Amino acid sequence: MRPDPLRACFHALALLLVLLLPDAGHAQVPLQPLLQEHRAAIAAPSRGTAGAMVAALLSSGHPEAAEFLRRWQDRGVAERRADGVFLYSDDAGGLTEIDGGRTVTGLTSRDVAPIRPNAGVRAVVAAALVPFALSDPDPERRRAALDAIARSPDAGQITPLMASLDGEADAGLRARKARLLTLLTAQFGPDRGDRLAAIESLAGDTAIEARAVLNQIAARVPGAAAALPAGANIARVLEVGEDLTETEAHDRLVAARLAPPRPTAKDLRDALSAHIEGGSVGGIPLHRLDTQAMRLRAYEVLEAAGRVPPRSGPAEVTQAVAAHVFFEAYSEPDPDITAAAEQALSATTRKIALFQGADLILDGLSLASIFFLAAIGLAITFGVMGVINMAHGEFIMMGAYTGYVVQLFIPDYTVSLIVALPLAFAVTFGAGVAMERLVIRHLYTRPLETLLATFGISIALQQLAKNIFGTQARPLTAPDWLSGALTFNDIVGISSIRVAIFVLALIFLALLLYILKRTRLGLEVRAVTQNPGMAASMGINPDRINMLTFGLGSGIAGIAGVAIGLYAQVTSEMGANYIVQSFMTVVVGGVGNVWGTLAGASMIGFLQKGIEWFNPSNTLAAQTYMILFIILFIQFRPKGIVALKGRAAGD
Template identity: 65%
Template sequence: MLRLFLLALALCLSLPAGAQAQSLQPILQTHADEVLKPGRRSVDVVLVDLVASGLPQVVPFLEAWRDREIVQRDEDGQFFRRKGGELIDLDTAVVAGPAAGTKLTEARPNGGVRRAISEALVQFQLSDPDIGKRRAAVDAIARSMDASQLGPLTAAIETETDPELKRVKSRLAGMLGALFASTPDGRVAAINALSGDLSVDVRAVLNTILSTQDDVAKELPEGANIARILKPGTDLTPQQAYARLSAAGLAPALVTQSDIRAALIAHIDGGMVGGMPVAALDNDAGRAAAYDALAADGVVPPRVSAEAEAEAIESHVFFQRYAEADPAVTDAARSVLNGIETRVSFSQAADLGLDALSLASIYFLAAIGLAITFGVMGVINMAHGEFIMMGAYTGFVVQQFVPDYTVSIIIALPLAFALTFGAGVAMERLVIRHLYHRPLETLLATFGISIALQQLAKNIFGTQARPLTSPGWLDGALVINDVIAISYIRIAIFVLALMFLALILLVLNRTRLGLEVRAVTQNPGMAASMGINPDRINMLTFGLGSGIAGIAGVAIGLYAKVTSEMGADYIVQSFMTVVVGGVGNVWGTLAGASMIGFLQKGIEWLNPSNTLAAQTYMILFIILFIQFRPKGIVALKGRAAAD
């Protein structure tokens, strides 16, 4: 500790007298023996003089010394750095001659000395002009968390020019101050300054201060910083309590059955042991009596009776004491840690909510097209997931021709809508229109189309997952604090879901097509009598729902894998979203997506190790929910609600 203190002091003061020296050789000659054969104590003086000199060549010398490259030329006692078969001058860094043919004595610092040299180098690097070296020095201090680094680190904060690195230095100095400040008041102030930091390493520092050790005594020791008093029977079992007494030497050890057996076997003499024949030792009572006889003769330690065990436990106090002796420090650490853990709990809940909201937006994008087709037409389209897959592959193909990922996504979104809109219209005209009011046949037909589209995608793109790369501005995540973070891609998907919600509401409520769709949804017969062509509306509606699925595929492809089976990952959730929210209702789809997204994330949080079980529980919950609200969260109004 003396060496480390002197190093820190020398670095902070940078003595002017030493700074006037121009060469390392006088310092090295003064400590020649310590340089060649340094020890953990003798290296202190050398390091302090080197640091105090303020010479720029000190850092290269320390690096070479640490790496065992320093040698002394025997003829004149001068020190050099040996590298690549050449002798390098320590002051000018130029080649002074070949190493071969010259009598040299090597400096051989041991492991402890090399660690001391490394610590001195870290202190130099804290103020190095190279920001990379300053960052490396801060990282080294963060790994070691040594008291000797507090002074140099604090001194280096004021001269730091990089704002982010200055913040890191200040934060690290606060943690070191909480652990190693010279006064209790200084430590308490440093601990209180950490109250707004939710990071894991700050919590680790506070937990280090609050570390405890188990203890037992006749009575609580005066002046001890007691963390907790343990009550036998509640906090400790009687066996655990007595074991602690025995380990502390406050009570004799219990004699176990195996101890009795071993003792009896060791003292058999002529078929007798403890005055009893061996044949009589076939039960616990007989063995105990023989052992007690041996104990009465002083051959073995006596057994501890249950009464003596209970009395020993009753006459002692069991407690945990803090390793930190100052109660003011531990009280401050406990108060700050409790506040941080409370904020962490709220932050974890908020982070879980953001994840659930992100998942809900993905489900909404995947299900909104299905909600339109299923709600208006009553068609169970099992190929809806494949329209999502087609949209994702459209984005992949566009990126093969447009290398700018931002431009490619802008092109892919309308192109995916047009492609899947056309595919949806073709599917409705060729297949669906012939199967209206025949739900089983429609389900089987669309399921067959789903398989065919998957196989077609495999034939074209193969079975390997294809990358749909997001633009660079979507890389990374929005970090609110050390607990709450959400990726920019998920934010973009959430914004896209909001845009689609607004667009669909605008189309349904402010356009003629929307008016006709709502009319056909609520009462197809009356809509037809008013001059609306339900057949045309069904075609456009199916195409619109399919086109929206294509756009959803581009968005989902930025987040998930793009394969021929990707649609199957979302078809079940899409149907659940539509049914739970309310068939044929945009707001119902939004409510259903929110409910399923939050429910799934909540179940996964309760059972994080088994996502399959979480999905099973979610489906069971939805089945129960539908039993009580069969028309969904937001039910249709009008005659369609009775169908």
């Protein structure tokens, strides 16, 4: 029988209407009656009643239930006092009907009662709305739902997360959904094969969230029993005397109620005191209870009579421990799952070790660059002139304060930094030249007097800084582009300021090499360094070279002060924190040599960071060990890593 074309067309049209209006039936059903069924839980919310109410609304299938809960969670619902009808409210005090959305007027604050769910109730609602928020048109709500999943992962989140993945248009949110799905599958996946695949994909993943999931899968709980429990996923069996002491083993038995506790001195005293009868306890006179053995004997008599709780003596402790086996069992019952998690954790541990090594290298390079900047000026001064300048640290302090003063007049931190660097060089260069002309030049060939004089100048400069700037630390603020950090992963990272200092150290290294190797001033400096008498006979003025060299070294210290002040406190004593490291860098590397200073700074920087890695809680001990190592090093190589021939080397 052939179908009627008109009837077929009618059926197709009806089907089209059904597809276009899938929620027509629901839209006609008001939400208010459903809310009134749970009026008490909505109007007076508590964490104990919120869960059942939220589950009832969501399970009803009403299309507006999720929106109501979202508004209720955000404290956007009020109750009309007259009849208990719920209304939507906004921040401006406006009220609208929940069904239909019509504006409600004529009500005052006395007519409505705002509903204020507490943080615990809002957390319950947020967790329940996660499946709905995963496909919300608003990307911020989807992101908030993913944050909620990350904070409180649950097996029930796998299905909605998987369903929302294909329709996710935002590439970043899609990647995060896939990531969370992998983590949830590894921890809660219903299919064993999917769990194993997810766990294997996390091998070598150093992210904190991935390590947390693997650690939870491989979590162990201590156990004790007469024999290993059948079917348990045993991680390892503990040997008494090797893995735990007899006392620790017995404490586990006591905690598991497998053995009575040991009597303590207080237990014995209290029990015996409570059972004194006729000047004796358990038939033993009081004057004989002067030893622990007699007190234990009296307690055993009372125990045998059932008058005190049973307690374990030394022999009973040994016997109880010997009669039990001690072990660690996985919380996860599937041994293949835990084996995969252990393998993944091993791969992650190896990768973390590599990253920690890389991070240690970055820290060493950073510290070496700081020491290089602080010491290069001193190395040039000491190498050419043979002057031990104890005021070198104060030139670093002067440079830092110069940067601070510049920022007082130039609020743009980038521009102020550009101005402060050359200005700090000019200020400290002038101060160095003045110090050389007024003091140092009169004390050549007299090292002890030079040391004492520069030490006195150091104290005077510190006091002058205190009088001008006070004793409080002054801020030297870095620009915004230096306020962050260069982060490679959860383990390897370095602050942007330290990267900038490292780059600045490289620039100065190249600049000094160019000056010393390619300019007339550098040629004259090297000539005076190697043989001042011969240099003078060739028309070079050693006195002028000494002045310029001292000024150059002081100017470089001023630039180092600006760089150091960006992350360290700018105080009058800040230079004293670097003078010792600067001298060690110069002596270890080799005086008067740029490459020697670089080698010394690298050696000291990496050595200090390496020692701190073994003892991170005590940096003072690390510095002490470093100084001892340097003293031993100098005994075997007194001229430093790169020895310089010339006056500074003692030739």
